[in-house]
Amino acid sequence: MKQAHPITAAALLALSPLVQAMDKHEPAFSRVIVDEFETRDADEGTVAAWEAAAWYGGDLNKLYLSTEGERLMDNGGETEGFETRVAWNRAFAPFWDWQLGARRDWQPDDPNRDWASLGVQGVAPYRFETDVNLFIGEDGLTQLRLETEYELLFTQKLILVPALEMNLAGKADDELNTGDGLMNLEAGLRLRYEVRREFAPYIGVNWERQFGDTASRTRDAGGEVEETTLVAGVRLWF
Amino acid sequence: MTSSAVIGRRRFVQGLALGAGALGIGGFGLSPARLLADQGQTGAPILSGNTFNLAIGGADVNITGKKRPGMLVNGSLPAPTLRWREGDTVTLNVTNYLPATSSIHWHGLLLPFQMDGVPGLSFDGIAPGETFTYRFPIKQNGTYWYHSHSRFQEQSGVYGAIVIDPAEADPEPVDRDYVMVLSDWSDEKPEQIYATLKKLSHYYNFNERTIFDTLRDFREKGVVQTLKDRHMWNTMRMSQSDLADVTGYTYTYLLNGRSPNANWTGLFKPGERVKLRFVNASAMTFFDIRIPGLDMTVVAMDGQPVKPVRFHECRLGVAETIDVIVTPEKKQAFTVFAQSIDRSGFARGTLTPDPAMSAAVPEMDPPPLLGHTEMGMGGMAGMNHGDMEGMNHGAMDHGKMDHGAMKGMQHDDMGHGGMKHAGMQHKGMQHDGDHKVPFAFVADNPDLAPRTSAVQHLDSEYGPGVDMRAMAPAAMLDDPGIGLRERDWKVLTYADMETAGGPPDSLTPDREIVLHLTGNMSRYMWSFNGIKFADSVPLELHHGERARITLVNDTMMTHPIHLHGLWSDLELGDGRLLRKHTITVKPGEKLSYLVRADATGRWAYHCHLLYHMEAGMFREVRVVDNATAKEARS
Numbered sequence: 001m002k003q004a005h006p007i008t009a010a011a012l013l014a015l016s017p018l019v020q021a022m023d024k025h026e027p028a029f030s031r032v033i034v035d036e037f038e039t040r041d042a043d044e045g046t047v048a049a050w051e052a053a054a055w056y057g058g059d060l061n062k063l064y065l066s067t068e069g070e071r072l073m074d075n076g077g078e079t080e081g082f083e084t085r086v087a088w089n090r091a092f093a094p095f096w097d098w099q100l101g102a103r104r105d106w107q108p109d110d111p112n113r114d115w116a117s118l119g120v121q122g123v124a125p126y127r128f129e130t131d132v133n134l135f136i137g138e139d140g141l142t143q144l145r146l147e148t149e150y151e152l153l154f155t156q157k158l159i160l161v162p163a164l165e166m167n168l169a170g171k172a173d174d175e176l177n178t179g180d181g182l183m184n185l186e187a188g189l190r191l192r193y194e195v196r197r198e199f200a201p202y203i204g205v206n207w208e209r210q211f212g213d214t215a216s217r218t219r220d221a222g223g224e225v226e227e228t229t230l231v232a233g234v235r236l237w238f
Numbered sequence: 239m240t241s242s243a244v245i246g247r248r249r250f251v252q253g254l255a256l257g258a259g260a261l262g263i264g265g266f267g268l269s270p271a272r273l274l275a276d277q278g279q280t281g282a283p284i285l286s287g288n289t290f291n292l293a294i295g296g297a298d299v300n301i302t303g304k305k306r307p308g309m310l311v312n313g314s315l316p317a318p319t320l321r322w323r324e325g326d327t328v329t330l331n332v333t334n335y336l337p338a339t340s341s342i343h344w345h346g347l348l349l350p351f352q353m354d355g356v357p358g359l360s361f362d363g364i365a366p367g368e369t370f371t372y373r374f375p376i377k378q379n380g381t382y383w384y385h386s387h388s389r390f391q392e393q394s395g396v397y398g399a400i401v402i403d404p405a406e407a408d409p410e411p412v413d414r415d416y417v418m419v420l421s422d423w424s425d426e427k428p429e430q431i432y433a434t435l436k437k438l439s440h441y442y443n444f445n446e447r448t449i450f451d452t453l454r455d456f457r458e459k460g461v462v463q464t465l466k467d468r469h470m471w472n473t474m475r476m477s478q479s480d481l482a483d484v485t486g487y488t489y490t491y492l493l494n495g496r497s498p499n500a501n502w503t504g505l506f507k508p509g510e511r512v513k514l515r516f517v518n519a520s521a522m523t524f525f526d527i528r529i530p531g532l533d534m535t536v537v538a539m540d541g542q543p544v545k546p547v548r549f550h551e552c553r554l555g556v557a558e559t560i561d562v563i564v565t566p567e568k569k570q571a572f573t574v575f576a577q578s579i580d581r582s583g584f585a586r587g588t589l590t591p592d593p594a595m596s597a598a599v600p601e602m603d604p605p606p607l608l609g610h611t612e613m614g615m616g617g618m619a620g621m622n623h624g625d626m627e628g629m630n631h632g633a634m635d636h637g638k639m640d641h642g643a644m645k646g647m648q649h650d651d652m653g654h655g656g657m658k659h660a661g662m663q664h665k666g667m668q669h670d671g672d673h674k675v676p677f678a679f680v681a682d683n684p685d686l687a688p689r690t691s692a693v694q695h696l697d698s699e700y701g702p703g704v705d706m707r708a709m710a711p712a713a714m715l716d717d718p719g720i721g722l723r724e725r726d727w728k729v730l731t732y733a734d735m736e737t738a739g740g741p742p743d744s745l746t747p748d749r750e751i752v753l754h755l756t757g758n759m760s761r762y763m764w765s766f767n768g769i770k771f772a773d774s775v776p777l778e779l780h781h782g783e784r785a786r787i788t789l790v791n792d793t794m795m796t797h798p799i800h801l802h803g804l805w806s807d808l809e810l811g812d813g814r815l816l817r818k819h820t821i822t823v824k825p826g827e828k829l830s831y832l833v834r835a836d837a838t839g840r841w842a843y844h845c846h847l848l849y850h851m852e853a854g855m856f857r858e859v860r861v862v863d864n865a866t867a868k869e870a871r872s
Contacts, residue, residue: 026772031437059763059770060702091702094758095475123760126472153448197441237437 030056031237036068036190038233040206043224045074049231050082055089062089064099069106081107085117096122103135110176113137124148142170143183159200163188172213177221179213192235200235281495281502282314282398282419286321288328292342294364294386294396295335299423301490301497306425309336309386309394315495316419316519317384317398324379324405330372332364336391339363342372343387343802343842344400345557346541346819349374351839354802356387359840359858363388379404380541381515381559382819383419390428393521393848397421401515402541409738410537410546412563413510420527420554420576420585422489422520423497431484432849439762442487445479445580445605470613474706476794478607479580480759481720483795483849484522486583491523493574493587501596502587508569512589513537515561518554521848524579524796524822525554526722529572529589530600534562536730540818543738550727553579553719555798555822557846564589571595579721579796581605606721612794614708614826675786678749683775685753685767685857692752692788693828699768699792705758707792711828715810719796719824732808732816741815743807743834747786750830751777754790755797755823755845755855763853764793764845770854777843779835781863788830791823797850798822801859802841807832820846835861 036051053066069082087101099119106112119133131147149163165186172179190204210218210225218225292311299308299315311317322328334340341363343355353374357363364370379402386396399417424431434441455464471478496502506512514534518525528551535548538561546563554560554576566572571590578584581602588596680686684698695707716733718725757764764770779785787806789799800820808816808831821831838861845855 029433029436059761091761094702094705095760096702123475125475127475153446154450155448156444156446197438 026058028057030054033235033237035235036233037235038202038204038231039073040070040229040231042072042227042229045072047071047080047229048073049233057089060091062097063087064089064101079106079108081105087117087119089121093122095124096120099133107176113141113173113176115141115143127151140171141173144168144170157194159192159194161188161190161192161202161204163190169214177217179215179217181212181214183212183214184208184210188231190231190233198237202231202233202235204231205229206231282316282319282417283312284319284321288322288326290320290328290330292317292330292332293335294332294340294342294391296337297395299395301423301492302425304425307394307427309391309396311342311396311398314398315395315492316421317396319399319401319417320384322376322400322402324376324402327373327375331369332372333369334364334366337366338391339365339388340391340396341386341388342384342396344372344374344382344384345800346382346559347374347400348377348803348805348837351803351837351841354839354841356802356842359842376402378402378541380538380543381417381517381561382541383517383519383557383559385519387842390432390521390848390852392519393422393424393428393431395423397519399515399517399519409543410513410563411511412513414504414506414512416504416512416514417494418514418516418574418587419492419494420516420518420520420523420525421492421495422484422523422578423492424484424488424490426488428521428848431488432852435483435762435849439483439760440477440480442483442485443477443480443580444485444487445582446477447479474613476608476706476759478609479605480608480794481580481606482522482524482578482582483759483762483847485580486578489523489578489583491520491525491576491578491583491585493576493585496587498584498586498599502574503593503596504587504589505593506566506589506591508567508591509565512564512566513561514564514574515559516554517559518556520556522556524556524798525576525585526579527552527554527574527576528727529564529574530597531570532564532566532572532589533728534564536735537561537563539735539816540820542742542817544735544816545738547730547734548728549730549734551722551725552730553722553822555796555820555846557798557800557820558818558822566591571597573597573599575600577602579719581721603721608720608794608825611712611714611717612720612825613706614711614792675747675750678751678785680775680778683777684769685774685777686751689752692750692830693790695754695792696767699754699756701768702761703758703763703765703770704756704768704792705760706794707754707756708790708826708828711790711792711826713829714824714827715808715829717824717827732822733810735816736810736814737807737817741807741813742805742817743815743832744784745809745813745815745832746784747832748783750786750788752788752790753857754792755799757793757795757850757853757855759794762849764850764855765853766855766857771844771856771858772854774857776840776858776860779833779859779861781835781838781861783835785833785835786830787833788828789821789823790828791825794825795847796822796824797855798846799844800846801833801843803837803839804833804835804841804859804861807834837861838863 032054034052040047047070049070051068055062055064064087066085071079083105085103087099090098092098101117103115103117115135115137117133117135121131124130128148133145135143146166152160167183169180169183186208188206190202192200192202194200207228215225297310298305332342341355341357353372354360382400385392399419490497493502533548533550535546569591574587576585677689678686687696716731718729722729753766756768798820806818841859843857843859844851
């Protein structure tokens with residue numbers, strides 16, 4: 001049985017460095033979020049597209065992973081390219097994080113591209129979820145990507161999400177046949193129903209268009225520079 | 239012990255199934271005056287004496303129709319009510335049958351700090367399979383409670399009431415006496431709730447603004463006004479409906495362990511004086527309590543007698559207790575209704591002269607929305623926010639604003655027409671005008687960095703962990719709080735109460751310690767002064783000193799702040815004090831209380847919202863003798 005005993009000041013001080021008050025170490029949490037996992041009715045056939053991210057860490061420092069890509073599902077299937085990113089995510093302001101990391105573009109038919117990435121991710125005023133990333137590649141290649149999306153609530157569970165993405169290049173990439181300047185714009189409008197917060201099927205429309213030198217090169221190669229697709233998919237996280 | 243002992247021995251507890259059928263057992267008609275009534279369905283046995291054996295263990299609990307793992311004391315939810323007598327020395331053998339370290343903290347009790355039950359501060363905790371013996375003299379009387387202070391065990395069921403009979407005659411004798419333990423139960427594991435909040439902080443809020451709310455505002459207020467109103471919220475990136483982090487989406491609110499369906503019932507005979515000892519033992523929920531058809535008279539708050547005040551509704555903060563007396567004259571049933579602050583659910587019970595009778599359950603109010611007052615923009619209770627447009631918030635240099643300037647704010651211009659509370663007092667701010675009380679300054683403690691005013695935000699408040707700072711925090715002791723300002727009936731506030739017998743201690747502090755309550759809702763970070771516990775230095779009080787603690791709530795949430803081991807004497811102005819152990823601070827509020835550092839040791843000091851405490855809204859307060867304090871500084 002332990003007994004109360006009068007406390008002495010010396011005992012108090014002696015105790016303090018040894019006994020950690022409460023639990024002072026910061027626990028880590030993790031979240032995996034598949035923001036888009038969908039099929040698109042593209043001209044060339046059904047395309048599967050995904051956009052997912054995961055983080056692990058504490059309040060201020062997190063390990064951040066993400067991937068996005070597309071795969072043609074018809075004719076035996078063909079991955080049209082996808083990218084993976086890994087970054088150190090550091091909170092620096094109430095609504096904003098730095099992201100310092102690397103990105104790899106996996107190209108089935110073309111050379112892969114590796115990039116260093118420097119980004120800012122957070123919530124802008126008026127609650128625009130915003131991502132800005134500068135990518136610095138080999139041979140002086142650079143890209144800037146701006147992404148933002150917004151949530152409009154029809155009800156607590158029925159949510160419309162307009163999203164916009166813009167990609168710019170500092171220099172043309174002849175191997176991949178992309179130009180400099182504004183490369184493309186992508187806009188999406190997805191209406192999801194949160195069966196639970198963690199699970200929401202959605203339908204929507206996705207519009208993509210190439211611009212400038214990139215568009216010219218695509219046209220020269222006989223490709224389409226604009227595409228609008230209906231999408232259906234599911235958003236989930238855990 | 240009668241029926242309650244049976245419940246106590248069960249290995250699981252049913253909230254849903256035990257309805258009116260189980261009622262009426264026990265001593266209706268037998269109950270002698272002043273006996274703590276156990277004929278209601280308390281769900282908790284009453285243990286009295288001075289030696290107690292308590293066993294903390296896992297058990298299945300069925301509140302919602304599903305058996306879920308809970309953590310119970312002696313197998314009951316709530317834990318047994320402990321009945322002590324002032325002047326006795328109690329011995330409590332607490333055995334931990336959980337696979338994890340456990341503890342029991344005696345909330346509001348004055349005792350040697352080694353008996354206070356906070357692992358890491360008072361002791362090492364109770365290891366699995368171990369028994370820890372608490373022994374301490376009882377120097378007070380009234381209604382208190384006890385709970386685990388380890389991780390989230392309290393949320394899982396480790397909480398119960400303590401009733402201490404006075405050594406002398408009760409100044410407010412009653413015919414019946416009921417313990418009313420309010421709590422929140424979730425079928426989710428608390429670890430899961432906490433992780434969910436860290437991932438998506440608004441997960442449990444299903445009252446977010448929709449497009450239709452905006453369209454309605456367009457119609458009613460006009461497009462321009464709506465956009466103006468929304469501008470601030472949108473730029474702040476805050477939700478106007480964020481009143482509770484964890485809501486009725488996952489919680490079932492309990493009265494004495496009973497869900498609303500299970501309807502806890504207490505009996506009375508018309509004309510009897512019935513004491514109701516409300517204990518808010520919930521992890522995260524503020525309750526607005528009323529009994530339609532009956533006024534209540536408060537006789538004690540946090541166990542301490544207050545001058546009686548008659549009222550109809552009160553908001554009880556997490557960890558607070560309030561003793562009220564009701565005198566139902568008619569032979570009719572009454573519903574005890576306790577809705578959560580965000581109106582996402584309610585706890586309910588029945589007071590009735592006849593077990594077969596019950597009363598209508600009121601509708602919940604529409605969920606209130608946060609306003610300028612909660613933003614700490616100097617809004618006042620009950621004020622019509624529309625009238626405040628004239629205030630140019632942008633032009634105010636809030637960082638440098640001093641109290642002199644605040645007094646200069648012309649409240650007359652601010653549309654008092656909408657104000658119901660004629661007696662609104664600004665006295666809580668009195669001490670700021672002439673600063674005779676020095677601010678505590680300790681070179682190596684960032685909480686005690688030099689400051690020129692209490693509302694000044696320290697540098698530590700500017701970082702990722704703090705998403706807002708109150709620009710003009712106000713004295714709001716007589717503000718009933720959000721959602722209660724428009725009532726047609728009397729809502730009890732701190733300003734209405736006063737410790738019986740006058741100030742229990744000196745009104746003059748030696749030093750002032752200022753702490754701002756801070757957080758970042760979207761990151762689910764909570765702290766004092768922007769510094770979470772893990773990065774903090776203990777606050778040192780000198781033994782015997784009278785310290786003033788001033789709290790400024792920079793968040794848009796209401797926080798119940800609890801100091802262990804020492805009384806918190808809330809300064810009401812006019813030389814009045816309200817002695818408490820837990821003080822609720824409303825969004826945008828600034829208040830202060832006096833603490834006599836009369837017990838050496840290491841004491842916990844924290845927000846009593848369980849997940850806020852875990853996130854870091856916590857400090858160690860260390861009461862040291864003066865010699866030690868000097869040594870430590872040299």
